[in-house]
Every structure is written in structure tokens, then in C-alpha cells.
Amino acid sequence: MGADNQFPVIQYVNEAGSLKQDEVKLHKEQLYQFYFMMVRARMMDKKCLNLQRQGRIGTYVQYEGQEAAQVGSALAVEDGDWMFPTYRDHAATMSFGHSLRNLFLYWKGRLEGSIPPEGRNIFPPAVPIASQLLHAAGAAWAEKKKNSDRVSIVYFGDGATSEGDFHEGLNFASVFHAPVVFFNQNNGYAISVPMEKQMKSKTIAQKGLAYDIPSLRIDGNDILAVYHETVKAVARARSGGGPTLIEAVTWRYGAHTTADDPSKYRDQQESEIRRKTTDPLLRVERLLKNQGWWKEEEKERMEAEITKEINQALKEAEKFKPADIDELFDHVFAEPVWPIEEQRKQHKRLSREGIQ
Structure with a gap:
């Protein structure tokens, strides 16, 4: 059986906004919460990009297009759990309670940018590729040895699976039955290298087979699929079931960083097509409309509230002297x-x- 057939992409809501899983109960308030958090993440991303172009922060790493993967998974963990992000996972950390002010400070090069709010177990963003998988496995094992029910979730891209730390992290978590969720965001490119040029594997999920770790592929642009499947993985880890490997198939619209030119290695028309078809925010809008719950004025209210929050956070961050x-x-x-x-x-x- 081919890996594509062995690990089909799990989808709860399709691109047209139609529910594909009958057992899932839709709740208007939850859908609007998902939508609010994704809009908030996207507006923050765009603000940072504009600030970089203005010279007010340094090189910036975009995540636009990956909001469902990050927000949905972050909402699946609980207070007291551990989060291990990369430099691209601010949508996840801000959804888990990180300070927007400190996120701005991170990109301004200040130490305070890596300090989470009191009570939030968020590690500083990992810049070395895949090193955070070992940290997540170790923290999860430590919680297990303390007989707590705390869980780790760790984020990484497809390129990280080519690093030795990826395999060491999965092997360690498997051997010690550590309560950790390995959350991969597969956007098809590791910097300028497409997935097919960096691995022979057809999927990321199949890599978990070598370590006897339950693995699955999900539609990373479908926030319901991301949320519900991550909730299952987190519950499994919390109850003593060990680690899970999740491959969220998604797409990033922008460059690898603001110092990168994606047009040299990727057809940018693909991004424009995806904005109109598979966009994670658009999918929730279509779902809300199909349910008769959509209100344009609610979107406008959200954007006004978020704009105010972001501007206030930036104002506070810019009071700090240069590092x-x-x-x-x-x-x-x-x-x-x-x-x-x-x-x-x-x-x-x-x-x-x-x-x-």
C-alpha cells in the first residue's frame, strides 16, 4: 500500500465550506472564536511585514496561509502544557496566550521578546532547525516522571524532518512513551527546496512508522480538522498513550523570510490561486455562510478590535530603548x-x- 493511501489527508470541512464529518457538532460561538484568532494572527503577520519594510524591525519570518494549522493546534492544548515553537510559529504562541508586545520585541532583537507571560510554558522560538523536538521530548518525559498530566506540543517544518534531531526526538519519545505531540507543518518547501528534492518519502506521517508512533495527515488549512485531531492526540498523550506525529498539509503564501525571493524557485501564481480556494480564513467564512451564521459587521468589529490591540502592543514595544x-x-x-x-x-x- 502506498504512503498516500496509508495516510490519507483528514478533512472536516472542504474548500466550499461544507461539513464532511457528520459526527462533528458545529457551534457558532466556537467557529467565530476560530475565525477571530485566525484574523488576529493574519493581521499581526501583515503588521510585522509592514514594520520590516519600514525598517522598524529586522528580518521577519512570515506565516500567512498557515493560520489554521497554528491556531487550531494551539487551542487544543491547555494551561500548564508546554509549547515549543520555531521562529515562524507566532500564530500558535499568540493563540496560546503570548504577549503581542513581546512578539514585537522579539523581532526588535530584545531579550524580553522570548519571555512568555506568567504561567505560560512557551519556550523561546527555535532558530536552529529541529533542535526544539529534543527539548519537547525531554520536557514531556520530565512531566511524566513527576507524575503530572502535562503535555508538550512542538512545531516544525518539512525541512526539519531531514535533520538528525527529528529522528532522535521521535525515537526518544517513543522509547520513553513521552506525552508529546509532534506537529509538522508541511508547506511543501524547506526554504528553496521542494519536498520531493529533500526526501524520497511521499509523506511526513510515514516517518513515524519507524518509531512505532501513531501518525496521521490532516488538511492544515481546515481549522476544524486541525483542532479536533490535535485534541485527540493531546488527550491520548495526557492519558498515558504516548506521542503522536501529525502532518498538517498547508501552504505559505509569502517568502521564507523577508530576505528571500520565492519567485526564484516557486510559481507565485500558485499562491494567488490558493488564496481564492484553500485559504483557511475563507473556508471558515464559507462554512459560516452555509450555516446562515455569517455577519459582515461582525468581521468589521473584529478587525477594529484587533487593530486597536496590535497598535497598543506596538506602542508599548517601541517605548523600549534599542537593545x-x-x-x-x-x-x-x-x-x-x-x-x-x-x-x-x-x-x-x-x-x-x-x-x-
Whole structure:
């Protein structure tokens, strides 16, 4: 049996906004919550992109198009659980309660940007590819050893599955039956390399077979599929059932980062087609309309509320002075070591001489 047949893409709501799973009960309030959180995430993403173009933040990593995957999965975990994001998963962290002000500070290069609100177990975004899978597996194992029912969820892209840390993380979680949900967002490209050029595997989900981990593929643009299937995986982990590997098949409209030109390796017309067909926000709009629940004025109210929230968070973030580059040396080791101190002295000397 081929991997595509063995791991079919699970879908709850199709592109036309029609429900495909009869056993799922729709709730108007929940659908509007999903929609609000996705609109909020998209507006935040666009704001950051505009700020980067204006020179008010540094290089930025977009996620537009992946809102359903991130928001739906983040809403499936509970207070006290652990979240391990990458640099692209701010839609997930803000949905899990991260401060918008601190997200702005992260992109302005301040240490405060990696500090979550009190009571939120959100690790700093992982920039090294796949390293966070090991952290998630370890934290989950630690919770298990403490006899708690806390769960880890960890995000990563398709490119991360080519790293050794991916395999080590899955193997560790499998051997120790750790309560962790491995949440892959497969948008088809690892930077400029399409999936078929980086692996022979037809799916990401099939990689879980080697570690005897339950694995599945879901429509990552269908927030109901993302939410309900992640809820099942989280419940399984919380009850002692061990890890799960989820492959959310999705698409990112923009570049890998603001320093990237996707037109060199990807047909950008594909993104424009997907905006009109598989867009995660559009799908919920169509579902609400099909149910007779859609109100245009509600969308306008949401956007006004979110605009106010984002602008206030940015205003607070821009009160902070520019980060001192000397802080780079403060948090490498718990106690100072001589090579780092020598680098600090060299930096100060070069700064005095006007050499950056």
C-alpha cells in the first residue's frame, strides 16, 4: 500500500465550506472564536511585514496561509502544557496566550521578546532547525516522571524532518512513551527546496512508522480538522498513550523570510490561486455562510478590535530603548567563561574605535 493511501489527508470541512464529518457538532460561538484568532494572527503577520519594510524591525519570518494549522493546534492544548515553537510559529504562541508586545520585541532583537507571560510554558522560538523536538521530548518525559498530566506540543517544518534531531526526538519519545505531540507543518518547501528534492518519502506521517508512533495527515488549512485531531492526540498523550506525529498539509503564501525571493524557485501564481480556494480564513467564512451564521459587521468589529490591540502592543514595544549588543554575552553560560569574556572585551574595544 502506498504512503498516500496509508495516510490519507483528514478533512472536516472542504474548500466550499461544507461539513464532511457528520459526527462533528458545529457551534457558532466556537467557529467565530476560530475565525477571530485566525484574523488576529493574519493581521499581526501583515503588521510585522509592514514594520520590516519600514525598517522598524529586522528580518521577519512570515506565516500567512498557515493560520489554521497554528491556531487550531494551539487551542487544543491547555494551561500548564508546554509549547515549543520555531521562529515562524507566532500564530500558535499568540493563540496560546503570548504577549503581542513581546512578539514585537522579539523581532526588535530584545531579550524580553522570548519571555512568555506568567504561567505560560512557551519556550523561546527555535532558530536552529529541529533542535526544539529534543527539548519537547525531554520536557514531556520530565512531566511524566513527576507524575503530572502535562503535555508538550512542538512545531516544525518539512525541512526539519531531514535533520538528525527529528529522528532522535521521535525515537526518544517513543522509547520513553513521552506525552508529546509532534506537529509538522508541511508547506511543501524547506526554504528553496521542494519536498520531493529533500526526501524520497511521499509523506511526513510515514516517518513515524519507524518509531512505532501513531501518525496521521490532516488538511492544515481546515481549522476544524486541525483542532479536533490535535485534541485527540493531546488527550491520548495526557492519558498515558504516548506521542503522536501529525502532518498538517498547508501552504505559505509569502517568502521564507523577508530576505528571500520565492519567485526564484516557486510559481507565485500558485499562491494567488490558493488564496481564492484553500485559504483557511475563507473556508471558515464559507462554512459560516452555509450555516446562515455569517455577519459582515461582525468581521468589521473584529478587525477594529484587533487593530486597536496590535497598535497598543506596538506602542508599548517601541517605548523600549534599542537593545544593547553587549547583552549577547550575558546569557551564553550561567557563569562567565574566559572565551566569552575575551569576546566581550574585543567588542568593547572595537566599539570604542568605531568599528562595528
